[in-house]
Amino acid sequence: MGKLVFLSGAGLSAPSGLSTFRDNDGLWEQYDLDIVCNYQTWIKNFNLVHEFYNKRRLELRKVTPNKMHEKIAEISKRFEVINFTQNVDDLLERAGCENVIHLHGKLLELHCTNCNDITKLNLNDDLEFKFENCKKCQSKLIKPSVVFFGEQAPFYTDLYSTFYNLNEDDLVVIIGTSGAVININYLLRFAKSKNILINLEKNKYINEALFSHIIYKSCDECIDELEQIIQEWNS
Ligand SMILES: [Zn+2]
Known part of the structure; x- marks a missing residue:
């Protein structure tokens, strides 16, 4: 029995109602990303930076985990799972996941x-x-404790070593990430594992040839499909 590796991004939390800087919604429109996510200048813009993250934290109170957060938590209880996320929210934890590796930090920590x-x-x-x-x-x-642009992301080493050491009996689920920040093609270039892609839509960054299963849907709408693939892998 191999291990199951999840790598999630903003698309996982989007159905819960958490917006990202790509959505251009209210909060993200009011602040300049070059100012509030910039490691070189955050001390100079100290007050504004904290004002922004204070507001983002308050947004967490308005949202709850969706079906896919819950599914990942449920799967984590059945299999050996390594759970990487680029998300800084706590929705995986609230769904019941333990040991989530937050590659880009945590909104609820300073x-x-x-x-x-x-x-x-x-x-x-x-x-x-x-x-x-x-x-x-x-x-x-x-x-x-959110990784800013220009700041070293401490857990990238774990990410690269996990993907480098994947075996034929491992299963990788890439979910809700554009591949624009973390290069999925590079991560999977030597992977002997079985790989699944779940994204809202096709995008130019991810090479479909690396995947045995591709699902283009909102991630909270493909719970049964994911379960079926996992059962096939496990049989
Ligand atoms: Zn101190």
């Missing part, structure tokens, strides 16, 4: 860039950063 102390925020508590100094070292430089 960290001190001086002493690395981490503050975990809770949905039910106050979700806003109050511009207080670090409790441990008194540094002012508290940063949202």
Whole structure:
């Protein structure tokens, strides 16, 4: 029995109502991405950066996990699963997933860039950063634990080594990602695994030839299809 590897992106949380910077909706339209997601300039734009992430955190209260979050959680209880996501929301965890690897960080965490102390925020508590100094070292430089453009993503090493070491009996599910940020073709270039692609629509970044199954649908509308593929793989 092989392992099951998920790699998800914004398309997983979209049916829950969480928008991304590609959707150009309200919140993302009000802020310049070059300012609020920029590792080179975030200290200069400190107040604006935190204002943006405070608002994004409040959006988490308005959304709930969708059927695919729940399906991934259910699958995780039946198989050996490695669960990579590019999403910074907590919807996989709320659906019941444990050990999710957040490649681009977590919206519900802040960290001190001086002493690395981490503050975990809770949905039910106050979700806003109050511009207080670090409790441990008194540094002012508290940063949202979201990976900014130009910042190193610490878990990419795990991602690359997992994909490099895939075997013939492993199953990979790529779900709701355009492949524009993480190069899916590169990740799968040597993979001997069976690979599934679930995306809303075809896009120019992902090479369809790398996949044995391709489903172009909203990810909350193909739960049964995914289950069937998993059962075939498991039989
Ligand atoms: Zn500190």
